[in-house]
Amino acid sequence: MEPAPLAPSPSAAWLDRLLGGAVTEGVVDLHLEPDRAGLWVRRRGAGGWEEERVPATIAGPELVARIKVLAHLDPNERRLPLDGRLRWSGGTQTADFRVATLPALHGEVVALRVLQRSAVPPALSSLGLSSAAEERLRSWLAQGRGLVAIAGPTGAGKTTTAYAALGCVDATQRKIMTVEDPVEFQRDGFVQIAVDAEQGLTFADALRSLLRQDPDLIFVGEVRDAATAAVAVQAALTGHGVVATVHAASTEGAIIRLLDLGVEPFLLADALAGVVAQRLVARLCPVCRVPAPWPRDLGPSPDGVVSGAERSGAMTRGPGCAACAGRGVVGRVGFFEVIAVTRAIREAMVRVDGLEALRGAMAAEVAVERGGGLRAQLLEAACRGGIDVNDACTGMGDADDGG
Numbered sequence: 461m462e463p464a465p466l467a468p469s470p471s472a473a474w475l476d477r478l479l480g481g482a483v484t485e486g487v488v489d490l491h492l493e494p495d496r497a498g499l500w501v502r503r504r505g506a507g508g509w510e511e512e513r514v515p516a517t518i519a520g521p522e523l524v525a526r527i528k529v530l531a532h533l534d535p536n537e538r539r540l541p542l543d544g545r546l547r548w549s550g551g552t553q554t555a556d557f558r559v560a561t562l563p564a565l566h567g568e569v570v571a572l573r574v575l576q577r578s579a580v581p582p583a584l585s586s587l588g589l590s591s592a593a594e595e596r597l598r599s600w601l602a603q604g605r606g607l608v609a610i611a612g613p614t615g616a617g618k619t620t621t622a623y624a625a626l627g628c629v630d631a632t633q634r635k636i637m638t639v640e641d642p643v644e645f646q647r648d649g650f651v652q653i654a655v656d657a658e659q660g661l662t663f664a665d666a667l668r669s670l671l672r673q674d675p676d677l678i679f680v681g682e683v684r685d686a687a688t689a690a691v692a693v694q695a696a697l698t699g700h701g702v703v704a705t706v707h708a709a710s711t712e713g714a715i716i717r718l719l720d721l722g723v724e725p726f727l728l729a730d731a732l733a734g735v736v737a738q739r740l741v742a743r744l745c746p747v748c749r750v751p752a753p754w755p756r757d758l759g760p761s762p763d764g765v766v767s768g769a770e771r772s773g774a775m776t777r778g779p780g781c782a783a784c785a786g787r788g789v790v791g792r793v794g795f796f797e798v799i800a801v802t803r804a805i806r807e808a809m810v811r812v813d814g815l816e817a818l819r820g821a822m823a824a825e826v827a828v829e830r831g832g833g834l835r836a837q838l839l840e841a842a843c844r845g846g847i848d849v850n851d852a853c854t855g856m857g858d859a860d861d862g863g
């Protein structure tokens with residue numbers, strides 16, 4: 461049998477859209493799973509797993525064969541598991557996928573994982589930040605000293621925000637270095653280091669070595685251990701600008717997380733310039749969304765802040781329609797809370813019994829932000845029917861949401 465044709469066919473075009481969509485929508489895993497009736501595609505991104513049936517017009521075996529050809533695998537080997545790599549490119553974007561096939565009862569299962577995307581990070585102004593929030597981020601990076609922590613759950617777009625913010629800096633005038641696992645965006649002019657724990661290159665090691673290269677701005681892909689937290693804070697205190705992502709649910713949770721990692725409160729108070737918390741939430745398809753009751757555990761609906769014409773009331777995902785390609789959602793919308801570390805917040809951080817004071821000081825800063833804090837913004841969007849009311853406050857716990 462000949463390899464699958466490389467000329468555009470319905471399955472080739474469909475695969476191209478599937479991979480391209482994964483790259484632009486921040487999907488991490490793509491699984492193709494056959495059952496008795498055909499093929500399912502499952503996607504894991506910010507909102508967890510989503511699944512849909514591959515259209516009947518697409519031949520499953522041809523699709524799998526095409527993936528194998530693109531991954532330099534033998535399309536005729538269907539009895540053994542295979543591993544390969546596939547590069548997708550479209551327009552200005554490229555991405556590498558790891559491909560693993562496994563023969564199963566109803567045919568081959570294919571798992572694709574996005575390894576690296578050279579998608580151009582969006583401009584800071586296109587993320588959906590308020591102008592005040594955007595200005596804060598720009599000024600922190602311009603001053604080139606201090607730590608900016610970006611908090612959010614996995615898939616919230618923290619790295620995208622970091623790159624968009626670093627994109628405002630002239631990389632020909634300032635030396636910008638990143639430490640990540642893996643490098644998510646390839647950027648000309650940046651020195652980018654991929655952590656490789658298996659080879660013994662940890663975040664903290666990479667960060668220490670990188671500091672000897674005299675960078676102006678550093679992006680730390682994730683602060684998840686005490687050693688990395690210590691070096692990142694030290695770097696911020698010694699004249700470097702540091703942007704770091706932290707796995708925490710809120711701005712306050714980010715501070716608590718860094719303190720939990722053993723950073724001395726007085727050092728963190730000195731180092732921290734600002735904290736960002738963010739979420740990416742699927743946008744409901746305005747055509748097929750359906751009304752939903754306001755969940756009692758969200759507290760009272762913020763009806764008062766949403767004016768009559770814009771208010772549709774709480775909505776949830778509809779059955780899907782032509783406008784949303786049957787998915788019930790169209791794209792995603794970002795929510796941000798950006799807090800400047802004020803003197804009151806610093807003082808609350810160094811007080812031993814300061815947790816309540818910290819909450820109070822941060823809440824006061826949120827109040828001056830247009831649109832309110834993250835929770836208020838999400839509730840308002842749910843009240844307008846822009847997002848699924850059931851998505852409004854998932855993971856809005858006070859502290860780290862685990863994982």
Ligand SMILES: [Zn+2]
Nearest residue numbers: 745748781784
């Ligand atoms: Zn729809």
